[in-house]
Each structure stands twice: as C-alpha cells, then as structure tokens.
Amino acid sequence: MNSGIDLQQSVIEILSNLGLPPGVAKLVWLPLPMVLMLVTAVLGVFTGVWLERKISAAAQQRIGPEYIGPLGILAPAADGLKLLFKEDITPGNADAVLFTIGPALVVIPVFLSYLVVPFGQNMLISDLSIGVFLWIALSSIAPIGLLMSGYASNNKYSLLGGLRAAAQSISYEIPLALAVLAVVMMSNSLSTIDIVNQQSGYGILGWNVWRQPVGLLLFWIAALAECERLPFDLPEAEEEIVAGYQTEYSGMKFALFYIGSYVNLVLSALFVAILYFGGWGFPVPLEQVASLLGVSETNAVFQVVMAAIGIVTTLLKAYFFIFLAILLRWTVPRVRIDQLLDLGWKFLLPVGLANLLLTAGLKLTFPFAFGG
Amino acid sequence: MNLAEGVQTISFALLALMMIGAALGVVLLDNIVYSAFLLGGVFISISGLYLLLNADFVSAAQILIYVGAVNVLILFAIMLVNKREDFSPVPRRWIRKGGAALVSVGLFALLGTMVVQTPWVIPANLPATTSTLIILGEHFFSDYLLPFELASVLLLMALVGAVVLARREYVLDDEASVGEMPQLPLQLPERPKEPVALSGTSAPSR
Numbered sequence: 001m002n003s004g005i006d007l008q009q010s011v012i013e014i015l016s017n018l019g020l021p022p023g024v025a026k027l028v029w030l031p032l033p034m035v036l037m038l039v040t041a042v043l044g045v046f047t048g049v050w051l052e053r054k055i056s057a058a059a060q061q062r063i064g065p066e067y068i069g070p071l072g073i074l075a076p077a078a079d080g081l082k083l084l085f086k087e088d089i090t091p092g093n094a095d096a097v098l099f100t101i102g103p104a105l106v107v108i109p110v111f112l113s114y115l116v117v118p119f120g121q122n123m124l125i126s127d128l129s130i131g132v133f134l135w136i137a138l139s140s141i142a143p144i145g146l147l148m149s150g151y152a153s154n155n156k157y158s159l160l161g162g163l164r165a166a167a168q169s170i171s172y173e174i175p176l177a178l179a180v181l182a183v184v185m186m187s188n189s190l191s192t193i194d195i196v197n198q199q200s201g202y203g204i205l206g207w208n209v210w211r212q213p214v215g216l217l218l219f220w221i222a223a224l225a226e227c228e229r230l231p232f233d234l235p236e237a238e239e240e241i242v243a244g245y246q247t248e249y250s251g252m253k254f255a256l257f258y259i260g261s262y263v264n265l266v267l268s269a270l271f272v273a274i275l276y277f278g279g280w281g282f283p284v285p286l287e288q289v290a291s292l293l294g295v296s297e298t299n300a301v302f303q304v305v306m307a308a309i310g311i312v313t314t315l316l317k318a319y320f321f322i323f324l325a326i327l328l329r330w331t332v333p334r335v336r337i338d339q340l341l342d343l344g345w346k347f348l349l350p351v352g353l354a355n356l357l358l359t360a361g362l363k364l365t366f367p368f369a370f371g372g
Numbered sequence: 373m374n375l376a377e378g379v380q381t382i383s384f385a386l387l388a389l390m391m392i393g394a395a396l397g398v399v400l401l402d403n404i405v406y407s408a409f410l411l412g413g414v415f416i417s418i419s420g421l422y423l424l425l426n427a428d429f430v431s432a433a434q435i436l437i438y439v440g441a442v443n444v445l446i447l448f449a450i451m452l453v454n455k456r457e458d459f460s461p462v463p464r465r466w467i468r469k470g471g472a473a474l475v476s477v478g479l480f481a482l483l484g485t486m487v488v489q490t491p492w493v494i495p496a497n498l499p500a501t502t503s504t505l506i507i508l509g510e511h512f513f514s515d516y517l518l519p520f521e522l523a524s525v526l527l528l529m530a531l532v533g534a535v536v537l538a539r540r541e542y543v544l545d546d547e548a549s550v551g552e553m554p555q556l557p558l559q560l561p562e563r564p565k566e567p568v569a570l571s572g573t574s575a576p577s578r
C-alpha cells in the first residue's frame with residue numbers, strides 16, 4: 001500500500017534543510033495541522049450557516065441573503081460580527097462561573113473530535129487506534145455543558161432545555177454507538193484510516209452503504225438527534241421553551257453554542273462520509289485506472305492530484321449530508337419528547353442490536369465480503 | 373530529558389493537581405451542584421492519567437462511562453430534585469465524622485502499604501504494544517472471563533430492576549355502554565403500587 005503524500009515528513013525535511021535541528025523542526029510542525037483543522041472547522045461553520053440560509057430560502061421560495069457579498073456569502077461573517085459586538089449579559093441571580101464555563105464545555109469536545117477526521121491516507125492530525133471511539137466518548141461530554149448552562153441561567157425554560165438536551169443525547173448515543181460498532185466489526189479496527197481503507201479498492205461498490213443500509217439509517221437518525229437538528233431539536237423548541245438552554249445567552253457565549261452546533265453538524269456529516277461512503281475514496285477506483293493508463297503510483301503529480309481529489313471528495317460527501325439535514329429541517333415536523341424517547345429506546349435500540357447481530361452472522365458466513 | 377518526556381512530566385503534574393483539587397472540591401464544597409460538576413473534572417483528570425499510561429481505550433471508556441453516563445445521571449438526579457433545604461444539625465455528629473475518618477485513614481493506610489510493597493520495576497525489554505484494544509479483548513475472553521461475565525450479569529440485574537421500577541400499570545375502564553365508543557380518560561388512572569410484602573395474601577381489588 002502506497003502511503004501517498006506525507007506532509008509531516010516533507011515539512012520537517014524542508015525545515016531541517018534550512019538548518020533547524022530536527023527537534024525544533026518537529027516542534028514547528030506540531031501546531032500546523034491543528035491550526036489548519038481549526039480553520040477548516042470554522043470555515044465549515046461559515047459554509048454551513050450560508051447553506052442553511054440559502055437552502056431554507058429556496059425551500060420557502062424566497063431568495064435569502066443577497067446583498068452581503070456575492071450571493072450573500074458574507075452573511076455568516078456579518079452574523080459573527082454582530083455577535084462579537086453584542087453586550088455580554090449575565091442574568092441576575094445566575095451562577096456566573098457555571099454560566100461562563102457551560103458554553104466552553106459544549107464547544108471544546110466537538111473541536112477535539114476533529115483529531116481523528118481523515119481527508120487522506122496521511123491527512124489527519126492523529127491516526128489514533130481508538131479513532132471513532134474517541135469521537136463517541138468526547139461527544140458524551142457535551143450534555144454536561146448543556147446541563148451546566150441550563151442550570152446556571154436561573155431560568156426554568158433553560159433548565160428544562162438543559163434536561164431535555166441531556167436526556168436526548170444520552171439516549172441517542174446508544175444507537176449511534178451500536179451503528180458504529182457494526183461498521184467497526186467489519187473493518188476490524190476503530191481507526192478511521194482503517195475503516196476507509198477497508199472500503200477502498202472497488203470504488204462505489206465497496207462502500208459500506210451496501211453492506212450496512214440499516215446501520216446508515218440508524219446512524220443518521222442518531223446523529224441528527226445528537227446535533228439537535230430539526231426533527232429532534234427539542235432542547236431548543238422555540239414554541240415550547242423559548243430557546244431552551246440558550247435562552248439567557250447573548251454575545252459571544254451564545255456564539256459558542258451557535259458555532260458548536262454547526263461544527264457538530266459538519267463533524268457528523270464527515271463521519272457519515274467516512275463510515276458509510278468510503279471517506280476520501282472516489283466513486284471510481286482511481287488507483288486501478290491510473291495503473292491501467294500506466295501512471296506510476298509514486299509519480300509526484302499523481303499523488304498531489306489524488307490528495308486534492310481526496311479532500312474534495314470527502315467534503316462533497318459531507319456537504320451532501322449537510323444539505324440533506326437542512327432539507328429535513330424544512331420538511332419534517334418536530335417530534336414530541338415522549339415520541340423522541342420512545343423512538344430512541346423502543347425502536348432504534350432493538351434495531352441497532354439486531355443489526356449488530358446480523359452483521360456478526362454475515363461476517364462469520366461471508367468473511368470475504370464482510371471483513372473476516 | 374527530551375520533548376516528549378517534558379510534556380509527559382508537565383501533563384502529569386497538571387493532571388494530578390487538577391484531580392486532587394477537584395476531588396477536594398467535591399468533598400468540601402457546600403453546594404451539591406458544584407460537587408457534581410467537579411466530580412466530572414475528577415473523572416476527566418483520571419482519564420488523562422490513563423492516557424499518560426498508554427491506556428488509550430481505557431481512557432476513552434472512562435470518559436464515555438463515568439463522565440458521559442454516571443456523572444450526567446447524578447446531575448440529572450440533582451437537578452430534578454432541586455430542593456433548597458436547610459439541614460438541621462444532627463446530634464452526636466462527631467460519631468459519624470469519626471467513623472468516616474477511621475474508614476478513610478484505614479483505606480489510605482491499606483492503599484499506601486500496597487503502593488510501597490508492590491515492585492514497580494518495569495522490565496527493560498518490554499515489547500511495544502501496538503493496540504491496547506486487542507490485548508484487552510484477549511484478556512476479557514481468556515483469564516478474565518469470569519469477572520467479565522459476572523459484570524454483565526450485574527448489569528442485566530440493574531436493567532431488570534430499572535424496568536420493574538419504571539413499569540406502570542394503567543387501570544382501564546372496560547365497561548363501555550353498548551353502542552358507544554369506549555372513552556379513554558385523558559389521564560390514565562394508575563394502579564397503586566403495593567409492595568408484595570405489605571399487600572399480604574389478599575388478592576388485589578381487580
């Protein structure tokens with residue numbers, strides 16, 4: 001298996017050739033991918049917000065933002081500026097410390113999860129052996145932040161919203177984990193890189209969608225619930241509890257929740273692409289095509305083109321699911337809290353267990369197709 | 373000392389400080405909500421220590437189970453029962469305090485002797501572990517099989533107990549008059565729960 005581009009190696013070599021000792025070169029390299037990933041995530045938020053506005057407008061036969069930059073591209077930036085200049089209010093009798101820590105606790109785990117999102121063979125911050133499990137573990141911290149901000153706001157709607165958010169995310173984590181477990185069982189590894197590599201080789205035919213259709217549905221429903229997107233946005237339910245745990249927040253603290261929700265949406269869409277749609281794999285197996293045409297795998301131009309195609313493919317797949325999520329928001333009505341919990345515990349959980357059992361059986365029966 | 377060792381030392385110091393500070397906060401603070409949130413801090417610090425010990429899976433599992441499930445449930449319980457109450461001082465409180473101190477000191481002495489007596493020498497030519505996950509799995513299904521299965525039985529018992537506690541039986545009025553659709557009342561009357569020991573031999577009224 002050719003490893004493709006290794007940016008870390010190249011950058012450290014270049015820096016060493018400039019006369020830096022290898023230790024210092026590595027130290028200079030260390031923050032680069034993290035900063036790059038942060039920028040990617042924030043740009044993802046901007047794109048997500050813009051898409052949300054444009055697609056919502058299209059769904060309601062409006063035009064949407066038009067004058068803020070070409071096609072209203074700068075609308076999210078205007079949003080950000082507005083939030084930046086807003087007064088930061090702490091409500092009376094609120095618990096100021098918890099009120100401040102809450103939003104941070106919601107946002108930090110989401111950004112940390114970008115550690116394991118791959119855009120190519122070597123294009124991720126860290127290929128951890130626990131990969132997707134890290135994402136699941138980190139996403140379980142967010143409810144604490146939500147409960148904290150709900151409690152600290154000194155507002156009954158906030159408290160209700162916080163409790164709903166916590167109940168929702170702990171009940172939908174289980175089907176999510178079961179769906180991921182079925183995929184992990186087929187690829188024999190938790191590492192995101194291994195999961196994508198297991199799907200590569202046959203182009204679109206090798207993707208996990210065909211082997212895990214039920215798992216994909218489960219994962220998508222649970223991921224929407226984890227992101228608090230519209231069929232499941234009960235923690236915010238404007239018509240019932242004002243804005244849930246965000247009611248008392250303004251300015252940058254509110255912006256943290258806002259950014260967190262969109263980063264989480266992008267992250268979930270990326271994970272759908274990685275787990276079920278072959279990650280950076282192109283629908284046509286490009287390596288085989290290249291070898292048919294006689295292009296060597298070690299060709300530098302070929303590698304750069306492949307890396308670029310990988311990044312674009314991953315993002316395209318992810319943004320398709322973001323589009324789907326936004327479209328769902330304007331198509332499906334909100335479920336009630338009891339329906340939500342019923343769906344999670346009485347339907348998704350048994351289906352998830354059955355899916356896991358079926359995958360295990362198929363894996364034993366057809367080891368060549370289900371990763372023996 | 374190279375870069376990696378320096379980072380490890382500093383992380384260990386920070387994590388230990390965080391853990392001890394948060395643990396003291398859990399015990400000493402009056403506000404029970406603060407205690408519960410600080411407990412989450414203790415769990416996260418412990419998972420950081422696991423990470424320093426190369427136990428990456430255990431560390432993620434620690435976050436998932438203790439922070440994501442146990443601590444959230446504790447917070448849930450506290451916030452659903454948010455009762456502001458002034459506790460009256462209990463007479464002869466020193467007996468309880470003394471008992472607690474005795475148990476704590478005894479536990480500390482036990483753990484201390486264990487730490488001192490265990491040989492902590494690491495064999496020099498230890499093979500590098502590639503995946504802790506595989507080793508954990510092998511242990512679970514070979515020499516730790518019995519504890520593993522016992523733990524699953526324990527969880528099953530907890531599950532059954534939760535179902536028994538959460539199950540409600542509704543009393544439906546099934547004597548609808550002829551020709552009418554039976555009207556379901558908006559609120560279903562619940563069958564009163566009687567502990568089996570109290571209800572005796574007499575059958576329930578329905």
